[in-house]
Each structure stands twice: as structure tokens, then as C-alpha cells.
Amino acid sequence: MTTSTTRIQLDTSQCQVMGILNITPDSFSDGGRWNNMDAALQHAHDMVAQGADIIDIGGESTRPGAQRVTAEEELQRVVPIVKELHAAGISVSVDTMRANVAAAAAAAGADLINDVSGGQADPDMRKVVADAELPYCIMHWETNRFGDAAGATYQGDNIAKVVRFELANLVDDALTAGIHEDNIVLDPGLGFAKTRDQDWELLRDLPLLNQLGYPVLVGASRKRFLGELLADAVPAHQDEPPAPTMRDSATAAISLLSALNDAWCVRVHDVPSTVSALAVARAWTLGRNPYRQE
Numbered sequence: 001m002t003t004s005t006t007r008i009q010l011d012t013s014q015c016q017v018m019g020i021l022n023i024t025p026d027s028f029s030d031g032g033r034w035n036n037m038d039a040a041l042q043h044a045h046d047m048v049a050q051g052a053d054i055i056d057i058g059g060e061s062t063r064p065g066a067q068r069v070t071a072e073e074e075l076q077r078v079v080p081i082v083k084e085l086h087a088a089g090i091s092v093s094v095d096t097m098r099a100n101v102a103a104a105a106a107a108a109g110a111d112l113i114n115d116v117s118g119g120q121a122d123p124d125m126r127k128v129v130a131d132a133e134l135p136y137c138i139m140h141w142e143t144n145r146f147g148d149a150a151g152a153t154y155q156g157d158n159i160a161k162v163v164r165f166e167l168a169n170l171v172d173d174a175l176t177a178g179i180h181e182d183n184i185v186l187d188p189g190l191g192f193a194k195t196r197d198q199d200w201e202l203l204r205d206l207p208l209l210n211q212l213g214y215p216v217l218v219g220a221s222r223k224r225f226l227g228e229l230l231a232d233a234v235p236a237h238q239d240e241p242p243a244p245t246m247r248d249s250a251t252a253a254i255s256l257l258s259a260l261n262d263a264w265c266v267r268v269h270d271v272p273s274t275v276s277a278l279a280v281a282r283a284w285t286l287g288r289n290p291y292r293q294e
């Protein structure tokens with residue numbers, strides 16, 4: 001076993017905002033919008049100006065039923081933008097399940113590898129991340145169900161305890177591969193082979209995940225469990241889930257509650273609403289405006 005060091009220090013002083021930049025034609029809420037390089041770069045810069053701490057670049061959609069793109073296609077989509085944003089001094093995360101994409105992204109200046117398979121999709125991923133000495137987000141997605149986001153096979157169990165147990169095993173695998181413990185981030189994988197109620201249970205039981213002692217990332221933005229809730233709760237939606245872009249207030253509420261439950265980071269499409277919510281959380285917690293010294 002090799003033990004790597006850390007190259008980048010995770011900022012754990014306050015809840016971080018990860019702005020989503022999907023360079024994909026088919027992601028569920030922003031597919032096709034940021035396909036061209038200029039539009040993608042502009043959107044990344046806009047999100048930073050709005051208060052994003054990290055930009056998460058994804059070159060492959062994980063929506064249910066999405067076709068996997070080839071590694072070459074993913075590399076072409078992701079690497080040039082990582083280079084540009086790194087050169088501009090912006091912190092960049094790369095959302096990939098492929099070791100060769102992670103290696104190329106690390107060489108291009110990525111600051112974090114975000115792997116929705118938690119290291120299970122590509123046998124070389126953990127070694128690449130260990131060698132790159134980068135923070136690594138291990139998301140929970142039931143083994144062998146990559147590409148299948150609907151439904152869950154865990155019936156009747158406390159989902160948070162199941163997820164905690166399985167994430168703990170993935171952490172062991174990551175540590176054994178030489179990834180430094182300070183580089184590990186955990187994510188419950190909301191919407192990934194979970195029922196809608198299991199997504200809510202996982203959020204309610206977020207403190208159980210914190211017990212593992214690693215920073216926790218929450219990715220709820222615009223997801224279907226929010227759409228379903230709003231269809232039932234808001235008369236104007238008349239039992240029809242609002243479009244993904246109409247779910248940003250609910251996402252911001254999740255961001256606020258995540259911060260109050262010690263989440264390290266929230267991954268969102270709409271940065272301004274989450275930044276406002278987190279500012280409120282900070283002021284509420286401190287009992288003053290945290291941005292003024294008076």
C-alpha cells in the first residue's frame with residue numbers, strides 16, 4: 001500500500017457551493033445548454049461571480065437510461081474546459097467514473113475528482129486518484145446499478161444506515177488504494193437507485209453520515225424527489241411536477257438545511273438562490289451579519 005499525501009486542502013470553514021456545469025447534450029435539467037466552449041466558460045465565470053466556490057464539470061449524463069459516451073468523447077468535452085478554468089484560478093471538480101478521464105483532468109489542473117460510482121465503475125480509478133493526491137468524492141450508488149437511477153432494492157431497511165455501511169466499505173477500499181484520509185468526501189447519492197422517500201430519509205438522517213467523520217456533499221439540485229414534492233404541495237402545479245428550473249427554491253431550502261446539518265458542500269445548478277440561503281444560515285447561526293465587522 002502506498003500512502004499518498006494531500007495536494008489541496010479542502011476548505012471546511014463553511015458550507016461550500018459547487019456550481020454544476022454539465023457539458024452534455026442530455027443531462028436532465030441543463031442538457032445541451034453548455035455544449036459550446038464559450039457558453040460553458042461564460043457560465044462557469046458567471047457562477048463564480050454569483051458565489052460558487054467550485055465548478056463541477058461533467059462530460060457524461062447520469063440520468064436514467066442515458067447512453068454512456070466513449071472515453072474519447074468525454075475527454076474532449078472535459079479536459080479543455082478544466083485547463084481554461086484552472087488557468088483562470090477557478091477551483092474545478094470533475095464528475096467522472098473513468099480513471100483515464102480523472103488522470104487527464106488531474107494533469108489539466110482539476111482540484112477534485114467526483115465519482116458517482118464511488119470507485120466501483122473503473123478498477124483503476126482509486127490508484128489514479130491516490131497518485132494525483134486529489135480530494136475524491138465517493139458517492140453512493142448501489143453496486144452494479146450504474147446507469148439505473150430508478151427504484152431501490154433496499155426495501156424496509158433504514159436507508160441511511162445501509163448507505164453509511166456501504167460508504168464505509170468504499171472508504172476502506174479508497175484508503176487501501178492509497179488515497180489519503182484527508183482527501184475523502186462522501187455523498188449519499190440522492191436519486192441514484194433510491195426511492196423518493198429514501199431520498200428524504202437520507203436527508204433527515206444526514207447526521208448519521210456525518211458520523212463517519214468525512215466531509216459530506218449533498219447533491220439534491222432540481223432532482224425528481226423535489227419535483228414530486230412540489231407537485232403534491234403547490235396547488236399551481238396541479239399534480240404535475242414543475243419543470244427542473246422551477247425547483248430552485250426547494251433546492252435552496254435543502255442547501256440551507258444541509259448547511260445547518262454540517263454538510264461540507266452543496267452541488268447546485270442555480271448558484272444565486274443557494275448562496276442567498278447559505279448567507280441566511282450563517283447570519284442566523286451567528287446572530288449577526290457575518291460579513292460585517294462592527
Ligand code: PMM
Pocket residue numbers: 020022027028029058061062063095114115116137139187189190217218219220221267
Ligand atoms: N448528481 C448528478 C451528477 N453528479 N455528483 C455527486 N457527487 N452527487 C450527485 O448527487 C450528483 C453528481 C446528477 O445530476 P445532474 O445531471 O443535474 O448533474
